[in-house]
Amino acid sequence: MGSFQTFGFRPFLQQALKEKGFEQPTTVQERLIPIIQKGKSVVGQSQTGSGKTHTFLLPLMNQLDMQSDSVQVVITAPSRELATQIYEAAVELASYSEEPIRIVNFVGGTDKARQLAKLSHEQPKIVIGTPGRILDMINEQALKIYTAKTLVIDEADMTLDMGFLADVDQIASRLPEKLQMLVFSATIPEKLRPFLKKYMANPVIEVIESKSVISDTIDNWLISTKGKDTNQLIYQLLTVGNPYMAIVFANTKKRVDEISDYLKSQGLKVAKIHGDITPRERKRVMKQVQNLEYQFVVATDLAARGIDIEGVSHVINAEIPRDLDFFIHRVGRTGRKGLPGTAITLYEPHDETAVQSLEKLGIQFKPKEIKQGEIVDTYDRNRRTKREKRAKELDPHTIGLVKKKKKKIKPGYKKKINWAIEEREKQKRKVERRAQARAIKKNKKK
Structure with missing residues (x-):
């Protein structure tokens, strides 16, 4: 694997990479940055945590026309949190440039009137945001994206799942015919293909296969909740395991509320993230989490896709997700950038089919239990079935x-x-x- 220097980035980007401690590109960056630099359209399929954000930000910021005050790049993301994360990464890179690079984040829950007023005076070079709000600003005839040369659709499968593809379609239709389109996604669902065919004539399709389904640096535990109080078990795991930072995932907003309320009643300071929390509150909580003001976060799968919280040492699945793909996204919040992490999945007897399905994907679990205040190895959960099978014979x-x-x-x-x-x-x-x-x-x- 080479170094970032081989890409010939502008000095300010080289400086930014040096300050961030980025020396070698990830697999997706090594394969796709040269293609993006040539102006080609790309469909990049790779798992969460593979470094997709800088894969498109670095080459696109490198080719900006600093003398032009028009929109040159449009980037869409399916959630406010993801859009804000991309925006913050772009602003960080731009901060090393001597020439100002105007970047704007258009998401719901922000002051629309103020944004409209700013657009009447000056257009941004880079537009980042959720499809609905970007389209809203275009329909107000305030945001002029027809000058853009590149459209980035990040987390395309999630954009489809959340019903935002029609908005992205409308945004794409306002852009020039000769358009560089970059589509990044963990999966490429069949329903996404007509859209890709409509706007992309001969894209370069790159599937970045992961060496393993989950990172080798993650210790993957399985703990039975049979006969136990699950909330109490989660509290024990958070206090016995002594995590640096932990995210507890649950399937529903109601369950997130129950877990966070219980943990707070036990004296823990807990951040809560789910869809019913107001955009302003979610933004504030995410900022506090990034600033390490919280050690524990309880969340729905909203936080599992793409949101990069630094230093997550433990992930606890309070429940196995209904969509098993989300298991990989959840667990991928820890063990990032080669650091060690621990993923703990709680299961009940009726979850056996789901556990077996995960094992068929190549995910290996270590059976554990809490005994006398310590997390210890326990027996294979299938040992009784194996014994009974032999006894029948x-x-x-x-x-x-x-x-x-x-x-x-x-x-x-x-x-x-x-x-x-x-x-x-x-x-x-x-x-x-x-x-x-x-x-x-x-x-x-x-």
Whole structure:
């Protein structure tokens, strides 16, 4: 793997990378930055945490026309948090430039009138935001994007899932015909393909395969909640495990409220993130989390996709997500940039099918439990099933005969044991056939 210097970025970007401690590009950056620099359209498919944001920001900021005051790049993201994260990354890179680079973040929950007033005086070079708010500013005839040369659609599959693709379609239709479009996504659903075909003639399609489903640096634990108070168990894991920072994921807003209320009642300072919290409050909470004012965050899957919270040492799945793809996104919040992390999944007996499905994806779990205030290794959850399967195959009497057979005894006696085992199995089959015949007769009488 090469270094960022091979891309020939402007001095201010080189300085920014140096200050951030970025020396070597990730796989997605190494493969896609040269293609983006050539002005080609790209569909980049890679997992969360692969460095997608800087994959498009670096080459696009490198080719900005500093003398022009018109819109040159439009970037959409499906949530306010993701858009704000991209905006903050762009502003950080721009801060190293001697020439000012105007970047604007258009998301819901911000002062629309103020943004409209600013646009009447000056257009930004880079537009970042949620599809709905960007389209709103275009329809107000305030934001003039027809000069843009590049459109970036980040987290395209999530954009589709959340119903924003129609807005993105309208934004794309206002842009020049000769447009560089960069689409980044963890997956490429079938429903997304007509949109891609409409705007992208011959895109370069790059699928960045992950070496493993989850990072090798993540310790992946599985803990049974059978007969336990789940809220209390989560509290124990947060206090016994001594995490630097932990995110607890739940499937519903109601469950997030329940967990966070319980943890607060136990004296923990907890941040809460879900869809019912007002945009302003969510923005404030996210800022406090980034500033390490909170050690514990309880969230729905809103925080699982793309939101990069620095220093997450532990992820706890209070429930297994209904969409198993989100398991990978959740766990991917820890163990980032080669750092160690711990992912803990709580499960009930009825979750067995979901756990098996995750194991089929190549995810390996270490069974754990809390004993006397410590997290310790425990037994394989399938051990009883394996024992029962074996017990069905051989009854106790047969097992005794087999054990005798294994001992060093006379050859003639071995023959007798073999014969006894065969006779025993024959008798067993006869009894089963009789029982079946009786059951059939009973049913006929009824």
